[in-house]
Amino acid sequence: MRFPWVALCSWEGNSVVCKRAMRGWLAAVALLWTLVLCRGLRRPMPHPHVPCYSAGDLHDGEAPAPLLSRSLRWDHYVPVQLVPQLERLQDSPGHRRHRRHKELACPALQLRTGLHSEPHERSISPWRYRIDEDEDRYPRKLAFAECLCSGCVDVKTGRETTSLNSVAIYQTMMVLRRKPCPRPAGPGLVTFEVDYIRVPVGCTCVLPRTRR
Template sequence: MTGCVAPGIKNLAARTSPVYYWACRQVRGCSLPAATATIASTVMFLPGILLLAWLPAGLAHQSPTFGGALPGYGTPRCYSAEELTHGHVPPHLLARSAKWERALPVALVSSLEAVGHRRQHKESPVGTQCPILRPEEVLEADTHQRSISPWRYRIDTDENRYPQKLAVAECLCQGCINARTGRETVALNSVRLHQSLLVLRRQPCALNGTGAPTPGAYAFHTEFIRVPVGCTCVLPRSTQ
């Protein structure tokens, strides 16, 4: 390293360091500005290089979070009856679940319950027969009533599912309504449209891990279900 000395650097340790020697070898003439700049750049990027070397190993030791785990994987914890106040779901499980109130099957439940309550006092429940479409009668109606593949909503209840109540669609016609005549035609088929929804399921469990389920004890796991949210018209499948 005797042939490469940067003037102005008086520290002997700095002159004999591998970094200084490498910088001098890379810069022709070993001028002070160029050598000093090269050393500074190396020192500046050294922490980043060390971070990149550590990052893969560090990530490998990170445990997966609840949000990153796939539904249905792992062994769910068994909660005792004392932990489940009045049979309610543990709050931390609900807090990490999907925001159900934004989903159509959940958002419609309250309005359907209100309509059903009024009908109990005014008229009999609406049937499932295919209606006759009269444009003058449905101009102000909702989409599911004006559709040529009309549908209605009913509330599906499952005490072992959260949300326990979901609004599901039922097609009123097997075929579709002819827009000219207003009556059903079998030239087309009504089929349901589905939305995927993440729900929470509970099932009885044994606190000791084996044997018969413990009374009042439940385990919870997430599950994707397909919920009918409407109907549409399609060409029938070929029978040939």
């Protein structure tokens, strides 16, 4: 009987050398391994485990209780603390009339009544608060500061001056974003992802930018 691989071998001394056969065998193994790797790369990667929630798990659209751990104390943030006060203020009839007649107007500084007013009212860069609402965010409602002046209030005259500029001061705040669950989760399920946003919390005076 004659084996096909014998033709590729030769005698050298007392041993048989099959150089060409060995190289061909290694090439075949390398090709097979490459095909296996390519097939594995084409296979879709499984989604990591993502907790999903139904509408019954969410109370009034809020985040589920397991996500509201002690480390996520949103009640320590001023933008969260001010929301109930702003809602009560918005419900008062006098406030609604005041907002209709006065929209983002730079106020004159009242030195006599300044001691009895809030810091955002007696600042030389005054601001007001509004409620920013986002249904896909938790906390859903946040108090955002809005500068009332483009310039700043002169402490001598009590009037706005353009020698200084009013700019917002921002605080970075962690929130949760509600998003649809990745497949193959059931329809209507949602998940929450951590996000960081910049919330305007006040205003201050700065020197105007000059062109060089």
